[in-house]
Amino acid sequence: MARSYIEFVQTQNVDWELQSDGSEIKRLNVDPVDGEETYIVRYPAGYAAADRGLEDRAEEYLVLDGDIRVGGRMQRYHCYGFTPRGESAGGRETEGGATLLVFRYGRSDPNSASGASEALAVDPATLAWDMSPSVAHIAHLRLARKVLRLGPNDSSRTFLLIGLPHGIPDRPEMPAEIHDHFEEMFMLQGEMWTPEGLIRPGAYFYRPAEIVHGPHVSEAGFFQIMRAGANYVRTTWTDPLPLPIGQPYAPKIPEGTPAGWTRPWSGGGAF
Numbered sequence: 001m002a003r004s005y006i007e008f009v010q011t012q013n014v015d016w017e018l019q020s021d022g023s024e025i026k027r028l029n030v031d032p033v034d035g036e037e038t039y040i041v042r043y044p045a046g047y048a049a050a051d052r053g054l055e056d057r058a059e060e061y062l063v064l065d066g067d068i069r070v071g072g073r074m075q076r077y078h079c080y081g082f083t084p085r086g087e088s089a090g091g092r093e094t095e096g097g098a099t100l101l102v103f104r105y106g107r108s109d110p111n112s113a114s115g116a117s118e119a120l121a122v123d124p125a126t127l128a129w130d131m132s133p134s135v136a137h138i139a140h141l142r143l144a145r146k147v148l149r150l151g152p153n154d155s156s157r158t159f160l161l162i163g164l165p166h167g168i169p170d171r172p173e174m175p176a177e178i179h180d181h182f183e184e185m186f187m188l189q190g191e192m193w194t195p196e197g198l199i200r201p202g203a204y205f206y207r208p209a210e211i212v213h214g215p216h217v218s219e220a221g222f223f224q225i226m227r228a229g230a231n232y233v234r235t236t237w238t239d240p241l242p243l244p245i246g247q248p249y250a251p252k253i254p255e256g257t258p259a260g261w262t263r264p265w266s267g268g269g270a271f
Contacts, residue, residue: 003031003182004254007196007213008205010265011040011186015258021049026271029184029206034106038184038206040271041100043068048093058085058105058112060149060158062225064188064271066098073121078188080122080148080158086114099271101186103158103227111155122148124160137177137237140169141218154231163192165221168243175237176214181229183207190222195241197249202271217243 006029016024023043030037035057043066051071060082067076071090075081083089085105105112129144141163149158176195187203194216199205207213209229251262 002208003029003036003206005208005211005252006204006206006254006257007211007252008194008199008203009251009253009257009261010200011202011204011271012265013261013263014040015260016042022047028204031106034108035104036106036109037104038204039102039104040064041102043092043094043098043100045095045097047097049091051088051091054088055083055085057107058109058117059083059089060103060105061100062186064099064101066094066096068092068094068098068100070121075121076123078124078160080120080124082117082120082149082158084114084117084119085109085112087119089119101225103184109155111151111153116152120149124148129162135235137175138216141167141216148225150231155229157228157231157233159226159228160223161226162223163190163218163221165219167218167221168245169217173240173242174215175240176212178210178212178236178238179207179228179230180234181209182227183213183229183233184227186225188223188225190218190224191220192216192218192222193244193247195244195247196251197247200265200267212238215241215243217245219245 011026014026016026018024023041026040028038063075063077063079070092124146127146131144134143144162146160184206187199187201189201192199
């Protein structure tokens with residue numbers, strides 16, 4: 001069973017689920033068969049948990065706020081970690097509380113297993129921005145990237161992406177994009193106009209392969225974490241479409257999604 005196409009939800013509209021260990025989770029996208037999923041987890045102040053043993057699915061995370069010690073290593077704001085399937089991440093503890101964005105890989109994914117992948121712990125603040133020019137169709141966004149992880153065998157890329165303010169082309173239309181691999185995004189800061197409406201902090205989307213998306217423009221600039229199902233994003237382009245500035249919120253979400261997910265959202269509240 002494949003993961004659902006979601007474009008997009010403001011995660012402020014997703015309810016927290018209390019877990020038996022005292023943490024809370026917002027589940028954003030789940031494959032119930034293979035276990036691949038994305039969620040936000042909030043650990044309360046004073047949380048402590050022993051090593052939970054070998055992971056049955058690879059875990060990838062970014063610290064959204066607070067700080068947390070994972071396997072003895074302190075991970076602070078925007079720190080990143082990856083633990084392959086079949087290895088242990090160690091215990092977890094946080095004095096003041098922490099919120100993490102978590103990506104879980106599928107149980108059958110060979111490229112995220114121990115031996116194929118290795119554990120990582122990265123402070124992105126120590127990495128340089130890659131400011132290589134983008135292709136002409138999206139040059140108006142003036143993008144820069146920090147790659148956090150490249151999966152083996154051209155299987156995935158996880159990276160931070162920024163676009164500068166005033167990212168609007170000098171023409172009224174531009175092509176949309178199509179990739180032959182999935183894309184997944186969580187907005188950390190800023191805004192971006194899409195045909196589905198205005199993406200703001202806390203927004204999330206997951207696109208399977210071959211989904212037409214865009215065009216995208218940004219008046220205020222943006223900062224996001226993205227995952228792709230290839231080491232380098234491969235794009236084909238459609239015929240030009242009108243720029244989406246001012247588009248009302250019109251999400252694409254799976255049948256059965258809670259009605260509250262599509263509430264209009266005008267700001268306020270963290271994730």
